[in-house]
Amino acid sequence: MADVKSANPLFLREDELRQAIELLFFGYRDFTGDADRILAEYGFGRAHHRVIYFVGRHPGMPVSQLLAILRITKQSLSRVLGQLVAEGFVQQTRGTVDRRQRLLELTDKGRELERKLTEVQKQRIARAYREAGAEAVAGFRTVLRGLIDAPDRARFDDGEGAPSPPGRR
Amino acid sequence: MADVKSANPLFLREDELRQAIELLFFGYRDFTGDADRILAEYGFGRAHHRVIYFVGRHPGMPVSQLLAILRITKQSLSRVLGQLVAEGFVQQTRGTVDRRQRLLELTDKGRELERKLTEVQKQRIARAYREAGAEAVAGFRTVLRGLIDAPDRARFDDGEGAPSPPGRR
């Protein structure tokens, strides 16, 4: 089982690749489904979740960087971020080194919601990880990382979490 | 490397689980990005892709079954499916055993688009698979399958492609 280096190994067959497409479709649908249900209770959507997640992950992040990660326009972000600020989930403070910047961070209320959302997703992943075992998990990460475009792939190299450099897209 | 059965193995640590969340976010975004670009040329969106994909995969599928897979309302499907039929990508024929049913299938034009869309996605997956190797691929599939809710998980067991039984949701 170590010499699978033929020109067209089994795992590159048509139906294997198709299966991957469907695994990603169903997997992502169910993976996001957990959080969607919680968000609905708050009148929020997936867009709010992404903001809450990344702000929670990188406290003090300026708006421009959040835009770069999410790859949406500032007008689109504005509505969502505005709601989160208005309802007290996200807090904006002026930057000290560059006073034009609005640095974003979660409030206690925001952190609580972030925790709830991340919790259900972590549980789903933990269950799948546990059932699959360490080796399968390593494979999962390798393949998924390989599906990501090079610029953002670096995010999963080293310390993981380092914001990608400007001009990545 | 065979006795990782402690109460809380390394791969279940907080940061490992968080990394999985981000891998899925970035991975799915880039995975769908390829097809999105092609679809835009046709004035279609992701919704059209899903219809084309599943109809192509299961020719002769009735509308009700497509609704069950996509988990959207018939009103939502109606607009998208209507466009695809109007523009000659999908063809509807009355069922013979049950004449109330509209059985869906791709036209030649539809099959051609399906092929183009699936092709770019297969290429991305094939590259990641090739770089990762057979064992990693096996792990990827095991974990991803574990992320899927039980009803649809069966889709990836046996012959794979068997439509899930009625009442799955």
Next chain:
DNA sequence: CAGATATGTCAATATGGCTGACGTAAAATC
């Protein structure tokens, strides 16, 4: 025949994207 089912359609609404235009404050540059 009565009722359930498969499909379609009309209308109204929400969410989350987009482009374009314009404004303001602060930093950076000449």
Next chain:
DNA sequence: GATTTTACGTCAGCCATATTGACATATCTG
């Protein structure tokens, strides 16, 4: 110090995709 660039915000309008609810029609089933 004046000018230009940057970071951010906002107004206005558009599009795609989803929702709920109500109703219509044809067909199947008991």
